[in-house]
Amino acid sequence: xxxxxxxxxxxxxxxxxxxxxxxxxxxxxxxxxxxxxxxxxxxxxxxxxxxxxxxxxxxxxxxxxxxxxxxxxxxxxxxxxxxxxxxxxxxxxxxxxxxxxxxxxxxxxxxxxxxxxxxxxxxxxxxxxxxxxxxxxxxxxxxxxxxxxxxxxxxxxxxxxxxxxxxxxxxxxxxxxxxxxxxxxxxxxxxxxxxxxxxxxxxxxxxxxxxxxxxxxxxxxxxxxxxxxxxx
Ligand code: URA
Numbered sequence: 001x002x003x004x005x006x007x008x009x010x011x012x013x014x015x016x017x018x019x020x021x022x023x024x025x026x027x028x029x030x031x032x033x034x035x036x037x038x039x040x041x042x043x044x045x046x047x048x049x050x051x052x053x054x055x056x057x058x059x060x061x062x063x064x065x066x067x068x069x070x071x072x073x074x075x076x077x078x079x080x081x082x083x084x085x086x087x088x089x090x091x092x093x094x095x096x097x098x099x100x101x102x103x104x105x106x107x108x109x110x111x112x113x114x115x116x117x118x119x120x121x122x123x124x125x126x127x128x129x130x131x132x133x134x135x136x137x138x139x140x141x142x143x144x145x146x147x148x149x150x151x152x153x154x155x156x157x158x159x160x161x162x163x164x165x166x167x168x169x170x171x172x173x174x175x176x177x178x179x180x181x182x183x184x185x186x187x188x189x190x191x192x193x194x195x196x197x198x199x200x201x202x203x204x205x206x207x208x209x210x211x212x213x214x215x216x217x218x219x220x221x222x223x224x225x226x227x228x229x230x231x232x
Pocket of ligand 1: 100101102103105183184185186187188200
């Protein structure tokens with residue numbers, strides 16, 4: 001990591017202010033004054049005005065998203081899922097939303113400051129599974145279920161969806177387990193077989209199950225084992 005980036009992440013300084021502090025000789029790396037903001041530091045002891053600096057611990061939370069909240073960091077029209085978190089949750093690093101749910105979709109949303117962890121879960125080739133509970137407008141037929149499970153071609157796409165698993169709860173309600181996350185995927189899949197999603201709720205991402213103790217709008221921090229096992 002670059003020295004100026006480290007200072008900015010470890011303090012309230014902007015990157016420009018961090019660069020100034022370095023050029024002014026206020027920063028030491030392993031006891032030596034360093035004046036080049038581009039110097040790379042790995043596992044070094046860094047001080048600013050004699051104060052040791054440490055990167056803040058990354059944040060990992062699960063949130064029970066209610067309908068009506070957007071999975072975006074800001075929006076002029078709708079409240080966002082970040083509005084449901086305390087503003088001081090992470091003062092120096094931006095929060096990232098791990099994948100997106102539609103405005104009307106409810107359920108499990110993961111939020112972190114750890115870009116590598118986010119990427120591990122969301123990268124298309126990670127095939128991290130997601131489980132949704134789906135309420136349908138029409139009863140699901142055995143034929144539609146078989147087509148969807150094999151993979152279906154979605155409008156304006158060039159490849160069919162990957163095979164998935166559907167478990168019937170009752171005639172108009174199913175669990176669907178996907179290993180990919182295309183735009184509006186669940187709604188488009190059911191539309192492709194002539195049905196319509198009435199309500200969509202995400203219950204699981206990888207190994208992480210939405211905590212049943214979380215009411216809509218509530219969040220909690222992930223435990224260490226949950227962070228490690230998120231997408232194996
Ligand atoms: N698929 C959808 O259609 N919507 C979501 O919010 C998530 C998956």
